[in-house]
Protein backbone atom coordinates (compact mmCIF):
# COMPACT_ATOMS: atom_id res chain seq x y z
CA UNK A 1 0.00 0.00 0.00
CA UNK A 2 1.21 3.46 -0.86
CA UNK A 3 -0.27 6.90 -0.41
CA UNK A 4 0.48 7.77 -4.01
CA UNK A 5 -2.29 7.55 -6.59
CA UNK A 6 -1.46 7.26 -10.26
CA UNK A 7 -2.73 10.25 -12.25
CA UNK A 8 -5.32 7.94 -13.83
CA UNK A 9 -6.60 6.72 -10.45
CA UNK A 10 -6.65 10.25 -9.08
CA UNK A 11 -8.71 11.39 -12.02
CA UNK A 12 -11.14 8.51 -11.74
CA UNK A 13 -11.71 8.93 -8.01
CA UNK A 14 -11.90 12.70 -8.37
CA UNK A 15 -14.65 12.45 -10.95
CA UNK A 16 -16.55 10.04 -8.70
CA UNK A 17 -16.34 12.49 -5.80
CA UNK A 18 -17.50 15.40 -7.95
CA UNK A 19 -20.36 13.28 -9.33
CA UNK A 20 -21.54 12.50 -5.80
CA UNK A 21 -21.55 16.18 -4.86
CA UNK A 22 -23.26 17.17 -8.11
CA UNK A 23 -26.06 14.73 -7.29
CA UNK A 24 -26.56 16.40 -3.91
CA UNK A 25 -26.64 19.79 -5.60
CA UNK A 26 -29.32 18.59 -7.99
CA UNK A 27 -31.47 17.40 -5.06
CA UNK A 28 -31.74 20.88 -3.51
CA UNK A 29 -34.04 22.09 -6.26
CA UNK A 30 -36.57 19.34 -5.51
CA UNK A 31 -39.16 20.67 -3.08
CA UNK A 32 -39.58 17.31 -1.32
CA UNK A 33 -35.90 16.81 -0.49
CA UNK A 34 -35.41 16.98 3.28
CA UNK A 35 -33.02 19.46 4.88
CA UNK A 36 -31.38 16.58 6.68
CA UNK A 37 -31.77 12.92 7.42
CA UNK A 38 -31.15 11.62 10.93
CA UNK A 39 -28.10 9.34 11.09
CA UNK A 40 -29.46 5.76 11.32
CA UNK A 41 -28.34 3.76 14.33
CA UNK A 42 -26.33 1.24 12.36
CA UNK A 43 -24.44 3.96 10.49
CA UNK A 44 -23.67 5.80 13.71
CA UNK A 45 -22.42 2.59 15.33
CA UNK A 46 -20.36 1.73 12.26
CA UNK A 47 -18.61 5.11 12.35
CA UNK A 48 -18.17 5.29 16.12
CA UNK A 49 -16.89 1.76 16.60
CA UNK A 50 -14.70 1.51 13.53
CA UNK A 51 -11.31 0.15 14.55
CA UNK A 52 -8.32 1.71 12.83
CA UNK A 53 -7.28 -1.00 10.38
CA UNK A 54 -3.84 -2.52 10.62
CA UNK A 55 -3.69 -2.97 6.86
CA UNK A 56 -4.45 -0.29 4.31
CA UNK A 57 -7.71 -0.29 2.36
CA UNK A 58 -8.48 0.49 -1.24
CA UNK A 59 -9.14 4.20 -1.87
CA UNK A 60 -12.10 3.24 -4.04
CA UNK A 61 -13.79 1.29 -1.25
CA UNK A 62 -13.09 4.10 1.19
CA UNK A 63 -14.67 6.74 -1.02
CA UNK A 64 -17.64 4.40 -1.39
CA UNK A 65 -17.95 4.42 2.42
CA UNK A 66 -18.06 8.22 2.33
CA UNK A 67 -20.86 8.08 -0.24
CA UNK A 68 -22.95 5.65 1.82
CA UNK A 69 -22.17 6.68 5.43
CA UNK A 70 -21.22 10.37 5.40
CA UNK A 71 -22.64 12.36 2.48
CA UNK A 72 -26.27 11.27 2.99
CA UNK A 73 -26.36 12.57 6.59
CA UNK A 74 -25.24 16.21 6.49
CA UNK A 75 -25.88 18.92 9.05
CA UNK A 76 -28.21 20.32 6.42
CA UNK A 77 -26.94 23.85 5.86
CA UNK A 78 -26.51 23.41 2.11
CA UNK A 79 -30.29 22.97 1.91
CA UNK A 80 -32.67 25.85 1.17
CA UNK A 81 -34.81 24.65 4.08
CA UNK A 82 -32.13 25.10 6.76
CA UNK A 83 -32.90 27.97 9.16
CA UNK A 84 -30.81 27.06 12.22
CA UNK A 85 -28.02 29.02 13.98
CA UNK A 86 -25.97 31.06 11.47
CA UNK A 87 -24.83 28.56 8.85
CA UNK A 88 -24.94 29.21 5.14
CA UNK A 89 -24.67 26.88 2.18
CA UNK A 90 -21.30 26.75 0.41
CA UNK A 91 -21.24 28.38 -3.01
CA UNK A 92 -20.46 25.50 -5.41
CA UNK A 93 -17.43 27.27 -6.88
CA UNK A 94 -15.98 27.58 -3.37
CA UNK A 95 -16.26 23.81 -2.95
CA UNK A 96 -13.97 23.39 -5.94
CA UNK A 97 -11.71 26.05 -4.44
CA UNK A 98 -11.29 23.89 -1.31
CA UNK A 99 -10.17 20.98 -3.47
CA UNK A 100 -7.74 23.14 -5.43
CA UNK A 101 -6.37 24.80 -2.28
CA UNK A 102 -5.68 21.38 -0.76
CA UNK A 103 -4.10 20.34 -4.03
CA UNK A 104 -1.64 23.23 -3.97
CA UNK A 105 -1.24 22.70 -0.19
CA UNK A 106 0.78 25.80 0.69
CA UNK A 107 1.35 27.12 4.17
CA UNK A 108 0.20 30.72 4.02
CA UNK A 109 2.43 31.75 6.90
CA UNK A 110 3.91 34.11 4.32
CA UNK A 111 6.55 34.13 1.63
CA UNK A 112 6.72 34.67 -2.06
CA UNK A 113 4.11 32.32 -3.49
CA UNK A 114 0.77 33.01 -5.12
CA UNK A 115 -1.39 32.00 -2.15
CA UNK A 116 0.09 34.82 -0.04
CA UNK A 117 -0.88 37.40 -2.62
CA UNK A 118 -4.36 35.92 -2.97
CA UNK A 119 -4.91 36.36 0.79
CA UNK A 120 -3.65 39.96 0.68
CA UNK A 121 -6.00 40.69 -2.22
CA UNK A 122 -9.00 39.23 -0.39
CA UNK A 123 -8.14 41.14 2.79
CA UNK A 124 -7.92 44.37 0.82
CA UNK A 125 -11.39 43.75 -0.62
CA UNK A 126 -12.80 43.03 2.83
CA UNK A 127 -11.17 46.18 4.24
CA UNK A 128 -12.81 48.22 1.50
CA UNK A 129 -16.25 46.73 2.17
CA UNK A 130 -15.85 47.29 5.93
CA UNK A 131 -14.65 50.89 5.51
CA UNK A 132 -11.23 50.10 6.91
CA UNK A 133 -8.21 51.92 5.43
CA UNK A 134 -5.98 50.05 2.97
CA UNK A 135 -3.16 50.52 5.49
CA UNK A 136 -5.06 48.48 8.09
CA UNK A 137 -4.01 45.01 9.16
CA UNK A 138 -5.95 41.81 8.63
CA UNK A 139 -5.80 38.05 8.68
CA UNK A 140 -8.08 35.15 7.77
CA UNK A 141 -8.91 32.90 10.72
CA UNK A 142 -10.76 29.69 11.45
CA UNK A 143 -13.90 31.65 12.33
CA UNK A 144 -15.47 34.50 14.23
CA UNK A 145 -14.38 33.28 17.66
CA UNK A 146 -10.71 33.40 16.76
CA UNK A 147 -11.17 36.67 14.85
CA UNK A 148 -12.64 38.23 18.00
CA UNK A 149 -9.81 36.75 20.08
CA UNK A 150 -7.23 38.31 17.74
CA UNK A 151 -8.90 41.73 17.81
CA UNK A 152 -9.04 41.67 21.60
CA UNK A 153 -5.45 40.42 21.85
CA UNK A 154 -4.30 43.49 19.91
CA UNK A 155 -6.43 45.64 22.22
CA UNK A 156 -4.74 44.05 25.25
CA UNK A 157 -1.31 44.72 23.80
CA UNK A 158 -2.13 48.38 23.09
CA UNK A 159 -3.91 49.05 26.38
CA UNK A 160 -1.60 47.26 28.79
CA UNK A 161 2.02 48.33 28.53
CA UNK A 162 4.48 45.43 28.72
CA UNK A 163 1.72 42.81 28.76
CA UNK A 164 3.67 40.54 26.43
CA UNK A 165 6.59 40.40 28.84
CA UNK A 166 4.82 40.53 32.19
CA UNK A 167 1.33 39.24 31.50
CA UNK A 168 -1.49 40.79 33.52
CA UNK A 169 0.99 41.54 36.31
CA UNK A 170 1.86 44.56 34.15
CA UNK A 171 -1.48 46.18 35.07
CA UNK A 172 -2.01 47.53 38.58
CA UNK A 173 -5.70 48.42 38.19
CA UNK A 174 -8.67 46.13 37.66
CA UNK A 175 -9.54 46.49 33.97
CA UNK A 176 -13.08 46.44 32.58
CA UNK A 177 -14.43 45.43 29.16
CA UNK A 178 -18.03 46.05 28.09
CA UNK A 179 -20.34 44.15 25.80
CA UNK A 180 -24.12 43.87 25.69
CA UNK A 181 -26.23 41.25 27.42
CA UNK A 182 -26.76 39.87 23.90
CA UNK A 183 -23.02 39.68 23.14
CA UNK A 184 -21.74 36.33 21.83
CA UNK A 185 -20.24 33.80 24.25
CA UNK A 186 -16.96 33.87 22.32
CA UNK A 187 -16.31 37.35 23.75
CA UNK A 188 -16.27 35.91 27.24
CA UNK A 189 -14.07 33.05 26.07
CA UNK A 190 -11.61 35.57 24.62
CA UNK A 191 -11.67 37.68 27.80
CA UNK A 192 -10.93 34.56 29.86
CA UNK A 193 -8.21 33.29 27.51
CA UNK A 194 -6.48 36.67 27.48
CA UNK A 195 -6.14 36.49 31.25
CA UNK A 196 -8.57 39.28 32.13
CA UNK A 197 -10.93 36.92 33.92
CA UNK A 198 -14.67 36.82 33.27
CA UNK A 199 -15.39 39.24 36.14
CA UNK A 200 -13.82 42.02 34.09
CA UNK A 201 -16.52 41.60 31.43
CA UNK A 202 -19.69 43.66 31.93
CA UNK A 203 -22.85 42.62 30.14
CA UNK A 204 -24.69 45.90 29.60
CA UNK A 205 -28.52 45.65 29.45
CA UNK A 206 -30.24 46.04 26.09
CA UNK A 207 -33.19 48.15 24.95
CA UNK A 208 -36.48 46.82 23.59
CA UNK A 209 -34.75 46.14 20.24
CA UNK A 210 -31.97 44.14 21.93
CA UNK A 211 -29.35 46.87 21.29
CA UNK A 212 -26.87 47.97 23.92
CA UNK A 213 -28.47 50.58 26.18
CA UNK A 214 -26.16 53.60 25.90
CA UNK A 215 -27.27 55.20 29.16
CA UNK A 216 -26.60 52.00 31.04
CA UNK A 217 -23.18 51.80 29.38
CA UNK A 218 -22.31 55.40 30.34
CA UNK A 219 -23.47 54.83 33.91
CA UNK A 220 -21.49 51.62 34.25
CA UNK A 221 -18.30 53.25 32.97
CA UNK A 222 -18.76 56.10 35.44
CA UNK A 223 -19.37 53.67 38.28
CA UNK A 224 -16.32 51.58 37.39
CA UNK A 225 -14.09 54.66 37.25
CA UNK A 226 -15.45 55.85 40.61
CA UNK A 227 -14.40 52.49 42.03
CA UNK A 228 -10.90 52.98 40.68
CA UNK A 229 -11.30 50.40 37.95
CA UNK A 230 -9.90 50.94 34.47
CA UNK A 231 -12.30 50.66 31.50
CA UNK A 232 -10.34 49.67 28.39
CA UNK A 233 -12.68 48.41 25.69
CA UNK A 234 -16.24 48.21 24.35
CA UNK A 235 -17.21 45.20 22.23
CA UNK A 236 -20.19 46.17 20.09
CA UNK A 237 -22.29 43.69 18.14
CA UNK A 238 -23.03 44.34 14.47
CA UNK A 239 -25.72 41.68 14.33
CA UNK A 240 -26.33 39.66 17.48
CA UNK A 241 -26.78 35.96 17.08
CA UNK A 242 -30.16 35.90 18.86
CA UNK A 243 -32.01 38.60 16.92
CA UNK A 244 -29.57 40.31 14.54
CA UNK A 245 -29.61 43.50 16.62
CA UNK A 246 -26.98 46.07 15.68
CA UNK A 247 -25.69 48.14 18.61
CA UNK A 248 -25.61 51.94 18.06
CA UNK A 249 -22.15 51.88 16.51
CA UNK A 250 -21.77 55.63 15.96
CA UNK A 251 -22.69 56.44 19.56
CA UNK A 252 -20.36 53.74 20.86
CA UNK A 253 -17.58 55.06 18.60
CA UNK A 254 -18.01 58.57 20.02
CA UNK A 255 -18.10 57.31 23.58
CA UNK A 256 -14.96 55.23 23.04
CA UNK A 257 -13.16 58.32 21.72
CA UNK A 258 -14.28 60.41 24.68
CA UNK A 259 -13.37 57.76 27.22
CA UNK A 260 -10.22 56.56 25.44
CA UNK A 261 -11.51 53.02 25.03
CA UNK A 262 -10.71 50.48 22.33
CA UNK A 263 -13.69 50.03 19.99
CA UNK A 264 -14.07 46.43 18.83
CA UNK A 265 -16.97 45.17 16.72
CA UNK A 266 -18.18 41.56 16.63
CA UNK A 267 -19.61 41.37 13.14
CA UNK A 268 -19.28 37.60 12.74
CA UNK A 269 -22.85 37.28 11.54
CA UNK A 270 -23.85 40.78 10.58
CA UNK A 271 -20.85 42.86 9.47
CA UNK A 272 -21.54 42.22 5.78
CA UNK A 273 -25.09 43.48 6.31
CA UNK A 274 -23.34 46.78 5.55
CA UNK A 275 -23.90 45.83 1.90
CA UNK A 276 -27.66 45.50 2.30
CA UNK A 277 -30.11 48.05 0.96
CA UNK A 278 -32.26 47.75 4.09
CA UNK A 279 -29.72 48.08 6.91
CA UNK A 280 -26.59 49.79 5.57
CA UNK A 281 -27.35 53.06 7.41
CA UNK A 282 -27.05 51.25 10.74
CA UNK A 283 -23.31 50.76 10.20
CA UNK A 284 -22.30 54.36 10.51
CA UNK A 285 -19.49 54.37 13.08
CA UNK A 286 -17.88 51.17 11.79
CA UNK A 287 -15.27 53.34 10.08
CA UNK A 288 -14.05 54.30 13.57
CA UNK A 289 -13.66 50.75 14.90
CA UNK A 290 -10.20 49.80 16.09
CA UNK A 291 -10.84 46.16 15.29
CA UNK A 292 -13.56 44.07 13.68
CA UNK A 293 -14.36 40.37 13.45
CA UNK A 294 -16.31 39.00 10.52
CA UNK A 295 -17.12 35.52 9.29
CA UNK A 296 -17.02 34.82 5.55
CA UNK A 297 -18.19 31.25 6.30
CA UNK A 298 -21.52 32.76 7.28
CA UNK A 299 -22.98 35.44 5.01
CA UNK A 300 -20.32 35.39 2.26
CA UNK A 301 -21.30 31.76 1.54
CA UNK A 302 -17.91 30.04 1.57
CA UNK A 303 -17.43 26.66 3.26
CA UNK A 304 -16.46 26.36 6.91
CA UNK A 305 -13.87 27.40 8.02
CA UNK A 306 -13.22 31.05 7.23
CA UNK A 307 -13.26 34.02 9.60
CA UNK A 308 -11.45 37.34 9.37
CA UNK A 309 -9.97 39.84 11.82
CA UNK A 310 -9.34 43.44 10.71
CA UNK A 311 -7.34 45.92 12.80
CA UNK A 312 -7.11 49.60 11.90
CA UNK A 313 -3.52 49.97 13.15
CA UNK A 314 -1.51 47.30 11.32
CA UNK A 315 1.63 48.14 13.29
CA UNK A 316 -0.17 47.49 16.59
CA UNK A 317 -1.44 44.19 15.23
CA UNK A 318 2.07 43.15 14.24
CA UNK A 319 3.53 44.29 17.56
CA UNK A 320 0.93 42.24 19.43
CA UNK A 321 2.09 38.96 17.86
CA UNK A 322 5.42 39.25 16.08
CA UNK A 323 8.46 37.50 17.43
CA UNK A 324 10.58 38.62 14.52
CA UNK A 325 13.39 41.00 15.49
CA UNK A 326 12.93 44.46 13.96
CA UNK A 327 16.06 44.19 11.76
CA UNK A 328 14.53 41.19 9.99
CA UNK A 329 11.16 42.85 9.58
CA UNK A 330 12.58 45.57 7.34
CA UNK A 331 13.88 43.01 4.87
CA UNK A 332 10.46 41.83 3.99
CA UNK A 333 8.53 43.62 1.31
CA UNK A 334 5.36 41.96 2.56
CA UNK A 335 5.34 40.95 6.21
CA UNK A 336 4.40 37.36 7.01
CA UNK A 337 0.90 36.56 8.19
CA UNK A 338 2.48 34.56 10.99
CA UNK A 339 3.47 37.91 12.54
CA UNK A 340 -0.17 39.06 12.66
CA UNK A 341 -1.85 36.20 14.43
CA UNK A 342 -1.62 32.99 16.38
CA UNK A 343 -0.81 30.38 13.75
CA UNK A 344 2.49 29.67 12.03
CA UNK A 345 1.49 27.10 9.40
CA UNK A 346 -1.74 28.41 7.87
CA UNK A 347 -4.17 26.96 5.34
CA UNK A 348 -5.06 28.49 1.99
CA UNK A 349 -8.50 29.76 3.05
CA UNK A 350 -8.28 32.75 0.77
CA UNK A 351 -8.80 30.90 -2.51
CA UNK A 352 -12.48 30.13 -1.92
CA UNK A 353 -13.21 33.74 -1.03
CA UNK A 354 -11.11 35.06 -3.89
CA UNK A 355 -13.15 33.02 -6.37
CA UNK A 356 -16.62 33.59 -4.94
CA UNK A 357 -16.12 37.32 -4.37
CA UNK A 358 -15.20 37.71 -8.02
CA UNK A 359 -17.88 35.31 -9.24
CA UNK A 360 -20.68 37.33 -7.67
CA UNK A 361 -19.02 40.74 -7.29
CA UNK A 362 -19.92 43.38 -4.73
CA UNK A 363 -23.22 43.90 -6.48
CA UNK A 364 -24.01 40.20 -6.32
CA UNK A 365 -23.42 40.19 -2.57
CA UNK A 366 -25.47 43.35 -2.20
CA UNK A 367 -28.39 41.68 -3.94
CA UNK A 368 -28.03 38.30 -2.24
CA UNK A 369 -27.72 39.71 1.29
CA UNK A 370 -30.58 42.15 0.67
CA UNK A 371 -32.67 39.27 -0.61
CA UNK A 372 -32.04 37.23 2.55
CA UNK A 373 -33.28 40.20 4.58
CA UNK A 374 -36.26 40.52 2.27
CA UNK A 375 -37.07 36.84 2.84
CA UNK A 376 -36.89 37.35 6.61
CA UNK A 377 -39.39 40.20 6.23
CA UNK A 378 -41.63 38.00 4.11
CA UNK A 379 -41.50 35.33 6.82
CA UNK A 380 -42.52 37.92 9.43
CA UNK A 381 -45.41 39.02 7.27
CA UNK A 382 -46.63 35.42 7.07
CA UNK A 383 -46.27 35.04 10.85
CA UNK A 384 -48.22 38.25 11.48
CA UNK A 385 -51.02 36.99 9.28
CA UNK A 386 -51.45 33.72 11.15
CA UNK A 387 -53.34 33.05 14.35
CA UNK A 388 -51.15 30.12 15.40
CA UNK A 389 -47.80 31.94 15.45
CA UNK A 390 -46.64 35.09 17.18
CA UNK A 391 -43.78 37.31 16.09
CA UNK A 392 -41.28 38.00 18.89
CA UNK A 393 -38.39 39.84 17.22
CA UNK A 394 -37.89 41.57 13.90
CA UNK A 395 -34.29 42.76 13.86
CA UNK A 396 -32.74 44.75 11.01
CA UNK A 397 -31.08 41.71 9.41
CA UNK A 398 -32.25 38.20 8.52
CA UNK A 399 -33.03 36.64 11.92
CA UNK A 400 -36.64 36.25 13.06
CA UNK A 401 -37.77 34.96 16.45
CA UNK A 402 -41.32 33.74 16.90
CA UNK A 403 -43.45 31.33 18.90
CA UNK A 404 -46.00 28.70 18.13
CA UNK A 405 -49.07 30.03 19.93
CA UNK A 406 -52.13 28.04 18.86
CA UNK A 407 -55.47 29.23 20.29
CA UNK A 408 -56.53 27.80 23.67
CA UNK A 409 -53.04 26.86 24.83
CA UNK A 410 -52.32 28.70 28.09
CA UNK A 411 -49.23 30.91 28.23
CA UNK A 412 -47.54 28.75 30.88
CA UNK A 413 -47.58 25.74 28.53
CA UNK A 414 -46.03 27.58 25.58
CA UNK A 415 -42.36 27.22 26.53
CA UNK A 416 -42.65 23.45 26.73
CA UNK A 417 -44.77 23.23 23.62
CA UNK A 418 -42.26 25.24 21.59
CA UNK A 419 -39.35 23.15 22.90
CA UNK A 420 -41.13 19.92 22.00
CA UNK A 421 -42.06 21.30 18.62
CA UNK A 422 -38.45 22.16 17.80
CA UNK A 423 -37.27 18.71 18.89
CA UNK A 424 -39.91 16.96 16.79
CA UNK A 425 -39.29 19.02 13.66
CA UNK A 426 -35.52 18.62 13.99
CA UNK A 427 -35.92 14.87 14.34
CA UNK A 428 -38.08 14.62 11.22
CA UNK A 429 -35.73 16.76 9.13
CA UNK A 430 -38.05 18.22 6.45
CA UNK A 431 -36.71 21.58 7.55
CA UNK A 432 -34.01 22.31 10.10
CA UNK A 433 -34.60 25.10 12.59
CA UNK A 434 -33.44 25.82 16.13
CA UNK A 435 -34.56 28.09 18.96
CA UNK A 436 -33.23 30.41 21.59
CA UNK A 437 -34.28 32.04 24.83
CA UNK A 438 -35.48 35.62 24.52
CA UNK A 439 -36.85 37.62 27.44
CA UNK A 440 -36.80 34.35 29.36
CA UNK A 441 -39.12 32.69 26.87
CA UNK A 442 -38.44 29.76 24.57
CA UNK A 443 -38.71 31.00 20.99
CA UNK A 444 -38.22 29.52 17.54
CA UNK A 445 -35.49 31.29 15.62
CA UNK A 446 -35.14 31.42 11.83
CA UNK A 447 -31.91 32.72 10.34
CA UNK A 448 -31.71 33.11 6.57
CA UNK A 449 -28.18 33.32 5.17
CA UNK A 450 -28.98 31.20 2.17
CA UNK A 451 -28.84 31.98 -1.54
CA UNK A 452 -31.01 28.89 -2.21
CA UNK A 453 -33.98 29.78 0.00
CA UNK A 454 -37.18 30.79 -1.85
CA UNK A 455 -40.49 32.19 -0.67
CA UNK A 456 -42.02 28.73 -1.10
CA UNK A 457 -39.55 27.43 1.51
CA UNK A 458 -40.98 29.93 4.01
CA UNK A 459 -44.50 28.59 3.41
CA UNK A 460 -43.16 25.08 3.77
CA UNK A 461 -41.40 25.97 7.05
CA UNK A 462 -44.58 27.30 8.65
CA UNK A 463 -46.63 24.37 7.31
CA UNK A 464 -44.18 21.84 8.75
CA UNK A 465 -44.18 23.63 12.12
CA UNK A 466 -47.97 23.99 12.27
CA UNK A 467 -48.58 20.40 11.22
CA UNK A 468 -46.12 19.01 13.78
CA UNK A 469 -47.59 21.34 16.39
CA UNK A 470 -51.10 20.01 15.74
CA UNK A 471 -49.82 16.47 16.13
CA UNK A 472 -48.21 17.35 19.46
CA UNK A 473 -51.42 18.95 20.69
CA UNK A 474 -53.57 15.98 19.71
CA UNK A 475 -51.13 13.57 21.39
CA UNK A 476 -51.10 15.61 24.59
CA UNK A 477 -54.85 15.83 25.15
Ligand SMILES: *Cc1c(COP(=O)(O)O)cnc(C)c1O
Pocket residue numbers: 086142143144145146184186237239240241266267268269270295307
Ligand atom coordinates in the same frame (compact mmCIF):
# COMPACT_ATOMS: atom_id res chain seq x y z
C1 LIG B 1 -21.01 32.91 14.75
C2 LIG B 1 -20.76 34.04 15.64
C3 LIG B 1 -19.61 34.11 16.43
C4 LIG B 1 -18.62 32.98 16.50
O1 LIG B 1 -18.04 32.74 15.25
P1 LIG B 1 -17.54 31.26 14.87
O2 LIG B 1 -17.26 31.36 13.42
O3 LIG B 1 -18.67 30.34 15.20
O4 LIG B 1 -16.33 30.98 15.68
C5 LIG B 1 -19.41 35.22 17.19
N1 LIG B 1 -20.30 36.23 17.20
C6 LIG B 1 -21.43 36.21 16.45
C7 LIG B 1 -22.36 37.38 16.49
C8 LIG B 1 -21.70 35.11 15.65
O5 LIG B 1 -22.82 35.08 14.90
